[in-house]
Amino acid sequence: MDLEEKKQLYNAVLNNISDELIIFEKNGALIKFNEKTRTNEIDNYDNVYTLIEEIEIYDKNGKIISNENKIFNRVLKGERVINETYGIKSKDGYLRKEASGIPIYGIDGKVTAGVVIYRDTSKKIIFEEMLSKKSEDETLNKIVENLDLCFVRFAYPGYEVVELNNKALNLLYQINGNMADYLSLDKLSIYNFTSSKDLVKLIEKSFDEKESYQDIYKFVISGQEVYYKFLYQPLYGINKTINEVISIGLDVTKDTKSQIKMKKALKIQDEIYANVSHELKTPLSVIFSANQMMDMYIKSSNIKNNSKLIEYNNIIKQNCYRLTKLINSIVDIAKKNSNNFSLNIRNENIIAIVENIVRSVTEYVKLRQLRIVFSSDINEKIIACDSMQIERIMLNLISNALKFSDTNSEIFVNIECKDNRVVISVKDQGAGIEPEHLKHIFQRYYQVDKSLNRNAEGSGIGLSLTKLLVELHGGTIYAISKVDVGSTFIVELPDKKINDSKDKKLIKNENNKIEMIKIEFSDIYDI
Ligand code: ADP
Numbered sequence: 001m002d003l004e005e006k007k008q009l010y011n012a013v014l015n016n017i018s019d020e021l022i023i024f025e026k027n028g029a030l031i032k033f034n035e036k037t038r039t040n041e042i043d044n045y046d047n048v049y050t051l052i053e054e055i056e057i058y059d060k061n062g063k064i065i066s067n068e069n070k071i072f073n074r075v076l077k078g079e080r081v082i083n084e085t086y087g088i089k090s091k092d093g094y095l096r097k098e099a100s101g102i103p104i105y106g107i108d109g110k111v112t113a114g115v116v117i118y119r120d121t122s123k124k125i126i127f128e129e130m131l132s133k134k135s136e137d138e139t140l141n142k143i144v145e146n147l148d149l150c151f152v153r154f155a156y157p158g159y160e161v162v163e164l165n166n167k168a169l170n171l172l173y174q175i176n177g178n179m180a181d182y183l184s185l186d187k188l189s190i191y192n193f194t195s196s197k198d199l200v201k202l203i204e205k206s207f208d209e210k211e212s213y214q215d216i217y218k219f220v221i222s223g224q225e226v227y228y229k230f231l232y233q234p235l236y237g238i239n240k241t242i243n244e245v246i247s248i249g250l251d252v253t254k255d256t257k258s259q260i261k262m263k264k265a266l267k268i269q270d271e272i273y274a275n276v277s278h279e280l281k282t283p284l285s286v287i288f289s290a291n292q293m294m295d296m297y298i299k300s301s302n303i304k305n306n307s308k309l310i311e312y313n314n315i316i317k318q319n320c321y322r323l324t325k326l327i328n329s330i331v332d333i334a335k336k337n338s339n340n341f342s343l344n345i346r347n348e349n350i351i352a353i354v355e356n357i358v359r360s361v362t363e364y365v366k367l368r369q370l371r372i373v374f375s376s377d378i379n380e381k382i383i384a385c386d387s388m389q390i391e392r393i394m395l396n397l398i399s400n401a402l403k404f405s406d407t408n409s410e411i412f413v414n415i416e417c418k419d420n421r422v423v424i425s426v427k428d429q430g431a432g433i434e435p436e437h438l439k440h441i442f443q444r445y446y447q448v449d450k451s452l453n454r455n456a457e458g459s460g461i462g463l464s465l466t467k468l469l470v471e472l473h474g475g476t477i478y479a480i481s482k483v484d485v486g487s488t489f490i491v492e493l494p495d496k497k498i499n500d501s502k503d504k505k506l507i508k509n510e511n512n513k514i515e516m517i518k519i520e521f522s523d524i525y526d527i
Contacts (some may be wrong), residue, residue, distance in 0.1 A: 020118040024048040026076060026111065048072050058087035075101035075114035085121070096121045150228065150249030154190055156242045159200060161188035168249065171228070174221045193217070193230070203232050207242065216256060227256035267337065274334030277327040284327065288320045321522035328519070329465045333444070336468045343386040343472050347497045350422055351376050351415055353387045357394045358413050360513060364521055365398075369407040372398070376415045383422055384498040389469045391513070395520035396466045397426040397489045402524055404487070405430035417495060421475075424491045432483040441479065442467045 020042065023031040028047040045051040052072055057065045067073065071081055081101040088095050098119045106112035150168035152161060164172075172192055190200065194217060206213035214231040230249045237243040294313050298306070335341040358374040365372045394413075401411045409429040416423050433441060437448045447460035470477045474494045481487035 022116045022118070023113060024072060024076075024116070025113045056089050058089075060085040060087070062087065071099050071101045071116055072114065075103050075116060076111055078103050078111050148251075150230075150247070152193075152247045152249070154245040154247065156234070156244050159190035159245065161190075161192075162244065164188075171219070171249065175219050203245070206232075207234050216252060225257075226251065226253045228252065270330075270334045270337055273330045277330045280323070280327055284320060284323055287316065288324075291316045291320060318522055321519045325519045325522050326459055326461065329459075329461045333461070333465055333468060336472065341468075341472065343389060345384050345386055345498055347382050347384055348387050349380050350383050350385060350390065350424075350493070351379060351381050353385070353390050354394060354413065354415050354424060357391050357513075358398075361395070361398055361517060361521070364517065365402060365411065368402055368405075368524070370402060370405055370409060370411060372411045372413065374413045378417065381415075381417055381422055381495070382497060383493060383495055385473055385493065388516075389472070391516060392520065393466050393469050393491060394424075394426070395517060396462045397491075399521050399524060400462065400489075401426055401428035401430065401487070402521075404428065409486075420495045422493045422495055424493070425488050427486065427488040429486040432485055432487055433479070433481040434483055438479060438481055442477070 019034075021034045022042065025048075028049050030042075030046055030048045030051065041055065042051065045054075052067050052070050057070055059065055065086070071084070071086075074081060079101070080103065081099065083098050083100055086097050086099055088097055098121045099116060101114055101116040103111045104113040104115065145165050147165060148167060149165075150171055151165040152168050153163040154160065155162050172188070176192070199215075202215070203213040212231055212233040214229060216227055216229045219226050219228065228249045229252045230247055232245055232247045234242040235244050235246060291313060295317075298310060298313065332341060355374055355376070358372055362372055398411065398413070405411065405428045411429075412425075412427040414425045414427070433448060437446075440446045441448070442463050444464040445460040446464075467477050470491050470493070474496075475492050477489065477491045479487055479489045
């Protein structure tokens with residue numbers, strides 16, 4: 001091989017290697033030695049010092065490297081660098097490179113130039129990341145596979161099964177028994193888990209409201225009832241459309257069975273209470289009649305100045321009212337739970353019902369040195385409701401507002417129409433309710449202060465009955481409250497009417513209303 005041939009071979013080798021070879025001199029001259037170097041940003045530079053100034057380089061942890069510590073400067077100072085990893089910001093994004101550098105010495109023993117070799121390792125890193133991701137996926141799959149939860153991936157929108165884990169497959173087998181049907185996934189869909197045709201509709205409805213859907217299903221396996229809670233979660237693609245739906249099923253047999261037992265026990269308890277309460281009505285009305293006889297006797301005889309007798313007789317009366325309230329509530333709750341509570345629904349002016357009840361209690365409220373204010377943006381709104389039960393709802397909320405307010409504060413009753421609802425609010429400036437209690441106050445027998453020396457009397461049953469009455473009207477009730485600022489109870493009733501033919505006549509009895517107020521306010525002693 002002659003010299004020319006050798007030179008050509010040498011150039012061919014240099015130009016075909018994928019590494020970038022840069023030679024630079026101490027005076028700054030920069031020689032891009034091979035083809036690869038001339039295809040990237042280094043090609044824009046002829047001076048190594050400008051290159052050092054302008055190109056941003058990062059170490060392998062992503063920290064920016066100072067100019068002084070850049071490889072060119074280190075090599076020019078005589079350092080030999082071997083295979084260090086760098087990050088370089090380029091027009092194609094962030095590139096990973098591996099670099100080595102060797103100083104070249106002149107005859108005086110001083111560094112006169114340097115050689116730096118760059119290797120682009122971005123692809124290698126992506127590949128390594130892919131490998132590690134693959135092993136991550138495999139680990140994740142193994143976890144999912146052996147999970148004690150059912151895991152199913154459904155295609156969207158057909159809800160065909162794409163993938164399911166052992167636990168889910170076992171459940172299917174146990175429900176249906178014929179394993180051969182499940183050997184091929186493409187035969188399976190969501191309907192193998194449930195026979196309900198509405199399930200997909202319900203799931204879609206929650207997804208529309210941007211929520212996941214969950215439900216509990218009962219299966220019979222080897223004659224035993226088992227319960228699974230299934231959660232359906234949509235997975236969205238880049239364009240925010242649903243790609244697929246994953247479902248996770250949890251065996252909740254133990255919890256559900258104990259809840260069912262608890263419900264049964266509560267139902268039996270309700271029935272016992274209701275029966276006992278019913279039995280108490282007769283002796284109670286006898287005591288109440290005797291009490292009224294005593295009243296008449298005191299008024300008509302010469303003992304009417306005996307204040308102690310009057311006081312004791314009043315205590316008996318008030319406690320008769322309290323017992324009546326408790327008995328009525330217990331009996332009504334039991335009636336509602338056995339679907340025997342029927343409302344006397346008529347088309348009535350809800351504004352007038354609420355305003356009248358507020359007017360009727362104004363005097364009682366004054367006795368407590370409080371003020372009640374009624375406001376409404378309209379005079380008339382006819383809706384289908386049971387006026388007597390609406391009065392009970394209002395009396396319960398107002399009596400609570402009274403019980404938990406200090407003297408000289410105000411109670412605001414407001415009624416307004418919003419969209420297709422009538423919204424009634426009872427707002428007080430009283431003690432307020434702490435958040436951890438607020439979520440439980442509509443539960444039966446729940447009282448914030450259960451101590452016997454609490455400030456206010458009560459049985460913890462009023463709000464749960466109020467809630468039942470509101471729900472019987474197709475409405476909702478909730479409360480907002482802040483400790484030491486006050487509470488607002490909000491009742492929302494549907495704005496709808498009934499067919500006139502169903503509209504029964506109502507005989508109004510003002511005496512009934514006074515009795516009702518006395519009963520509903522009986523927990524407040526000084527009225
Ligand atoms: P009770 O008959 O004991 O008043 P309720 O069911 O009516 O029972 O109310 C449950 C609990 O909610 C009460 O014990 C009380 O602690 C709290 N509560 C109800 N209304 C109010 C209110 N307006 N302000 C503060 N606390 C209230």
